[in-house]
Amino acid sequence: MSEVSLGFIGLGVMGEPMCRNLVLKSGRKVYGTDRRAEPGIRLQQDGLVACNSIAEVAAAADIVFLSLPSVREVIQVCTGSNGIVSANGRVKTIVDMSTSSVKETRDLAKTLDAANIKLIDAPVARMRQAAKDGTLSIMVGGTADDFAHVQPYLTCMGSDVTHCGGTGNGQVVKVLNNMVVFMTVHALAEALTIGRHAGVDGKLLFDVMSMGSADSFALRTPGKKSLAENVFPLNTFPTDYAIKDISLALELAAQGGVSADSAKLTAALLKQTSAAGYELNYYPAFINLIDPALNAKPDGAA
Structure with a gap:
């Protein structure tokens, strides 16, 4: 079995430093993309494989982390016409680290489950400096097995990673x-x-x-x-x-x-x-x- 590879979509104010910590600490190859080219170019110096599209990330990554402005963008990235599901790539797990609607998170989880993709919600607390330092508080919603599956990668980005219960409970x-x-x-x-x-x-x-x-x-x-x-x-x-x-x-x-x-x-x-x-x-x-x-x-x- 090939080694697990990671993806990161959304390299904004919080996403860029979070992704940097994932690249530097996870020991995995990380593929990332953003609407702007500049964050990916900066992160390439740390070892990120910068991609030009969501489809490129989905083709290469088993677990994809999202850091996006709202649930609207999360849904678009996951199930939109150029999203993860339509790419039909390697992705089996999506970890939404955005702050999203609880109901829409749970609805999206059901939609993704039909495509054999697991959605785990893992929103973050604390400020930009904590994102840089890898000391975020991360609240995770999913089964115990889900939590165990992604916890090693979340600890690259957060010093306090808490399993809060089922899907949506992190939100x-x-x-x-x-x-x-x-x-x-x-x-x-x-x-x-x-x-x-x-x-x-x-x-x-x-x-x-x-x-x-x-x-x-x-x-x-x-x-x-x-x-x-x-x-x-x-x-x-x-x-x-x-x-x-x-x-x-x-x-x-x-x-x-x-x-x-x-x-x-x-x-x-x-x-x-x-x-x-x-x-x-x-x-x-x-x-x-x-x-x-x-x-x-x-x-x-x-």
């Missing part, structure tokens, strides 16, 4: 994780604004909070490094990405008959933030709508 855990983070940062933005208007230095407020029961990753990272500094860079988990993820969580809540009123408030604030021109800025920019005294403008705004 459940991921979207709820993000929902809680967004809501926490929303609360921090309100606390910071109230504190500033009451005469307390914002950085001091967060320093003291980090020493008490309010401490969290959200306080120490988006809180201290973004909210307290009024820094909301482009291409660092933008507002529109946050809207997508919290919308997936609310979709899941509706399916379970849960009102999720607090999450709806944060979702509404994120949508207002996008409409105000911060759609590409790091999502804690919503503090500019909470505190009109900031009177800040989005990066690049006139």
